Amino acid sequence: MTVPAPVRHKVSTPWGFLAVKDYPGLGIPFILLHGYPDDSTIYDKLASELQPRRVITFDFLGYGQSERSQTSPVADGQRLSETAAVIDQLNLDQVIVVGHDAGGPVAVEYALAHPDRVARMVLLNCFFGDSPTLRFPEMIRLLGDPHLVLLADALMLDPAQRQWLLEYTAQQFGYGPTADIRQKAIIPQFFGSASQPDALDAIRAWTGRLFDDVAITNDVIASGRLASLRIPVDIAFGVNDPYLNTGVAEHLAGLFPGSQMHPIDARHWVQWDDPKAVAQVLLRDN
Template sequence: MSESSYALPPFIEHRVERGPGALCVRDFPGNGPAFVVLHGFPDNSHIYDDLIPHLAAAGRRAVAIDFLGFGASDKPEGARYSFDQQLGDLEAVVEALNLDKIIPVGHDAGGPAAVNFALRYPEQTAAVCLMNAFYGDAPGLRVPEFIELFSNKSLQALTQHFLASPQQFAWLLGFQRDQMQIGLSEAQKARYTDFLGPIIDNNFRQRPGAGPAFAQMTYQLTDEVSANTARLLEYRRSDVPLLLIWGRHDPYLHVSVAEYMRANAGHASLHVLDAGHWPQIDAAADVARILLAGP
């Protein structure tokens, strides 16, 4: 059976109130500290749909959040999006679902919320998992050209122009899609085209779409990296176990970033897989095995 043929297990959908809108949260029942999975940009929680069946089959609870402005969560007109807001989204879900202990799983731009939750609530955090994510500054840290463009504050007028032109925005996405597939196997490239591509495309094509949240979050990227760099002393002192699961073929957030995170953490382990930027898609069974084994 291929990884893509696993059926998504039953879940309860919650709408968690969050300021001017509500979050869409999918709660997959199970035992133990819940794996609370956090997406980056420009995708949503469905990037974990290949991984969740493996966790559910082992009897573990998983909670999938669409951050405000993304996926099936509300996209209120005039909303202000930020990394602090995303941390607040996670806090709101933990409170609303009465989660005692959790394992936040941060991918890509979901990394800061996962780590900062653990720093703020160590007693509620059994462990943290990061997958091809960023936090503070690190040697070799590089972001995709698509993200680099939108994070450049001096080019805001240009990026707003791209957002207003679906054809030009699609061209940018197409360029980045090709770059992200470098080094992947043919099977992984096919899964990217069939599964991941539509998740990202639909994020922007739906109305209202994820464009405003994406633009605001990327605009704050360098500020967030700087803020988290200033927290590195607290990060080093944390006793919360850190589990790093990394795709070796990521051309941007490559393994050197994970190695730097491991070297600066008090209690960390690193697992490198034959995968790209989305190991939870490229190697779902391996990621599940590592998560279930614990740090």
């Protein structure tokens, strides 16, 4: 099947513009949210598998092709506001929201804030609150620890140390030097590319919120607000992820009664490793 070229939009926000790719198609559109430290490129293979459905991806501020002018830290609720800006400015009545990694909590937050506009939610190798088996990658824990800011900044400013951290983390995830997702979606965030500057400030700004964001999601769980969601929830996890692992998927399933789990023989970037299997989950009953 020939995949139509996406229509490209610039969506305005109070912090700068978002770069959006809008693949034309039918039905309720999928809106796909990335986490860190990557960008919407992680969904390129999946977008092809979802044809002829409409698919929308975008880069959060500071990542990929989006604007990098923001100088203040990521504000509470900012990623939620960015997501809402895309949905509002593209005049989407309803969406199927899909979240991966740190985009997962954003997907949940959007569904809670706008339940009438979310037809369904799909969570891919992400987290929401603490769970017994949750492990964050060592590099992400380092960047998120408020007591280690000076050390983290020094390491990130040194290209050799930055490269070593990336290599170590990739190996822990099981992605060797030939893994193409590293070159397409991750390395450009840390070192830039011919088409984009690096996203180091954005990486530091978002990862620096890690523990605060986990605390916020813990509060949401404790409040009982998740019980108000009356939308179908699918949880599709690559079972070979050593960090956001099957135990985390089971924890998520417990938060959303009636949700369905879909284990996939893949690693953290499940939508890249096995886009056909993920597409089957997204297209299920649609």
